Every structure is written in structure tokens, then in C-alpha cells.
Amino acid sequence: MKIVQIGTGGFGKNHARILSQLGVLSAICDMNTSRAEEFSKKYSVNHYSSLDSLMDSEKFDAAFVCTPTFTHFELARKLLEQKKNVFVEKPMTYLSHEGEDLLQIAKKNKVILTSGYIERFNPAVSLVKEYVRTRKYGELIMLEFHRENRMPNHIKDVGIIYDTSVHDIDTAMWLFDDVPEVVFARSGKIRHEHEDFATIMLGFKDNRVAIISSNWITPIRVRKFNAVCGDAIISSDFITQEVKIETSSGAEIPRKEMEEPLLLEIKNFISAIEGKENIRVRAEDAVNTTKIAEAALLSSHKGTPIYLDLK
The missing domain is CATH 3.30.360.10 (Dihydrodipicolinate Reductase; domain 2)
Structure with a gap:
């Protein structure tokens, strides 16, 4: 299992900590390059400043999107269209119709889409x-x-x-x-x-x-x-x-x-990807x-x- 972390500010740094603890963190992406480098060194993984560069260089199974709400839709859409399992921090999108669009893409590509209602x-x-x-x-x-x-x-x-x-x-x-x-x-x-x-x-x-x-x-x-x-x-x-x-x-x-609820939440996401339990x-x-x-x-x-x- 390889999982990438997109966004390491605010609550995202906690996701990175747990993903590393579970041995599944494979890369960090943050437009703040100094922060990306910091977490890259801390967890000994590659780092990127854009989702496109990450997707061009890394092979992974799932992604955590922990960025400002207004960015969630576009980031999640790109990932889902590449058939990646996606965890988006709450709220999943600012507009409900965008969330419905993501839901349909996830269903079409048969991947898991969830949100961080911890x-x-x-x-x-x-x-x-x-x-x-x-x-x-x-x-x-x-x-x-x-x-x-x-x-x-x-x-x-x-x-x-x-x-x-x-x-x-x-x-x-x-x-x-x-x-x-x-x-x-x-x-x-x-x-x-x-x-x-x-x-x-x-x-x-x-x-x-x-x-x-x-x-x-x-x-x-x-x-x-x-x-x-x-x-x-x-x-x-x-x-x-x-x-x-x-x-x-x-x-x-x-x-x-x-x-720790976040640990339980992330474990549920991983288990759902592996088909061991429902999301x-x-x-x-x-x-x-x-x-x-x-x-x-x-x-x-x-x-x-x-x-x-x-x-």
C-alpha cells in the first residue's frame, strides 16, 4: 500500500504522521516548498510542490487531500480520474453539486471516495x-x-x-x-x-x-x-x-x-481499500x-x- 499526502498544514500534518507510523506514506505534496521539504526529511519520502508533478513521478494507491476547501474539487477530480482512492478532509467540497460529480467519478472508476468526518x-x-x-x-x-x-x-x-x-x-x-x-x-x-x-x-x-x-x-x-x-x-x-x-x-x-480517532479513521480507509471492511x-x-x-x-x-x- 502506497499513499500520498497532499497538504501538510493545519490538520494535514497529523495525517502525515499517522500514515508514516503505519508505514504507508510514500510521498508529500505541498505548494509551500519549505514545508514539503520539512516533512519529506522528517518521514524520508519524496516531496513535490504540485499534484501534476507528483502524479507524473509516483506510483501510488491512494491520496489524502488536506488542503483549503476551495481546492478540494479539482484535486480530488484529478486523482479519481486516474483511478486513485481518495480521502478528502471535510467538508468534501464547498458546493454539493461538485461533491455529487466526484461521487459519480468514483463510482465509474470503482474506487473509494471518503471524507474526514472524524x-x-x-x-x-x-x-x-x-x-x-x-x-x-x-x-x-x-x-x-x-x-x-x-x-x-x-x-x-x-x-x-x-x-x-x-x-x-x-x-x-x-x-x-x-x-x-x-x-x-x-x-x-x-x-x-x-x-x-x-x-x-x-x-x-x-x-x-x-x-x-x-x-x-x-x-x-x-x-x-x-x-x-x-x-x-x-x-x-x-x-x-x-x-x-x-x-x-x-x-x-x-x-x-x-x-486516537484519526488513527482509527485512517485504518478504516486502508482496510476498505484492501476489501477488509466497509468504509x-x-x-x-x-x-x-x-x-x-x-x-x-x-x-x-x-x-x-x-x-x-x-x-
Whole structure:
């Protein structure tokens, strides 16, 4: 297995670290030549400053695209057309129709296309997913997500909905195992070019709901969610991976070992390429998340709910 890393700034450097750790990193590509050289030396692989030069010189099975969102479509398209398996960091594309185009190219060439919705691999989410699947605490009724932090320095081209809220949009669909029927949102900007705070309501069938609150205003880092079930409220922390279950008979904190979600995510991608397991984040899921982000921005602009017909 040979995998190339495209983009080593921001979160991309973490992908490179794990790919090297797993012994599959074969080349680095970054238009910032000094950074490309740095990671090339660090991991003893070749480096390139453009995708074209990399593709002309390297033989590889898959690529990780960890570049600014507006570049995702063209980079992924070139790779998919050469029948490479592609992992694109979230959001997969800025426009949902571009994501649909990538999905069709991947299907045509029979390769795997996925996107970096990492919380599906967070042990806290996995544990809640199992409780929901088995209905251990009754039916899942409502989800509440809270993400707060200062704006990351490497985010330049999107607002908080596309950068941050999309994680919880995807997690809500994963836990409900469904797509929402309606989106209603309020967002605004105080310190940044794009929206830096947003609250989104996703309405699912049978009156189930997810409330997603995100901001780049507060100085502390918060990454938490609550799952309200028929017989319990399950509180979880994405950072500490702690899960707390409160029922009428008291509270319980099940023991759970810490694991790095990114490592689990990358292992799933590699195993899917090898045919050993299914890809957990399908390209269709990533397209739906982008459609919901688009709807949230539109809802905030219009001040009205946006009704969806997702598959």
C-alpha cells in the first residue's frame, strides 16, 4: 500500500504522521516548498510542490487531500480520474453539486471516495451509537451539540458552519441513522470575514431533533454533546472521550480507553481499500452534510426553515 499526502498544514500534518507510523506514506505534496521539504526529511519520502508533478513521478494507491476547501474539487477530480482512492478532509467540497460529480467519478472508476468526518471514529460517539442501536436506554429523541473555541489560524476560506458545525451535522445523521427533513439556522459574524457563530436545528422524522451550537467567540475549547433517550440522558465529551449516563436510578460513567480517532479513521480507509471492511463515511454521507450546510446558510440568510429531500 502506497499513499500520498497532499497538504501538510493545519490538520494535514497529523495525517502525515499517522500514515508514516503505519508505514504507508510514500510521498508529500505541498505548494509551500519549505514545508514539503520539512516533512519529506522528517518521514524520508519524496516531496513535490504540485499534484501534476507528483502524479507524473509516483506510483501510488491512494491520496489524502488536506488542503483549503476551495481546492478540494479539482484535486480530488484529478486523482479519481486516474483511478486513485481518495480521502478528502471535510467538508468534501464547498458546493454539493461538485461533491455529487466526484461521487459519480468514483463510482465509474470503482474506487473509494471518503471524507474526514472524524467523530464517527471517536470512542465516545461509538459507545453512544451502540446504546442507540440496541435501544439500551430507549429511543433516541434529541441531540444537543456544543462546540466553542477561538477561530483556528489555518481556516481562511469558510465560516464556522462549514468548518465546525459540519462535524455535528454528520454525527447527528450517524446517530439517528437518518437524514433530516428540515433545517432552521441563525448565524452571524462578529470578528471574522465569514460567520463565526451559528445555531442550527435539524428536524428528523417523528419529531426527533438535533440542536447544533458553534462559535469562534469564546476563549475556552468545548466539544460536548448530549443524547436524550427515552430512559436516560447520555452526556459525552469529544475531547476526553468520557461518557456519563444519567437515569432515574442514578449516574454511571462506563470505563472506556482513550483512542486516537484519526488513527482509527485512517485504518478504516486502508482496510476498505484492501476489501477488509466497509468504509464508514460514504461519499453520499459527505454530500448530504454539504447540502445541509448549504441549507443552514440559506436559512440564516432568509430567516426561514429550509425543507430537504435527501437520500
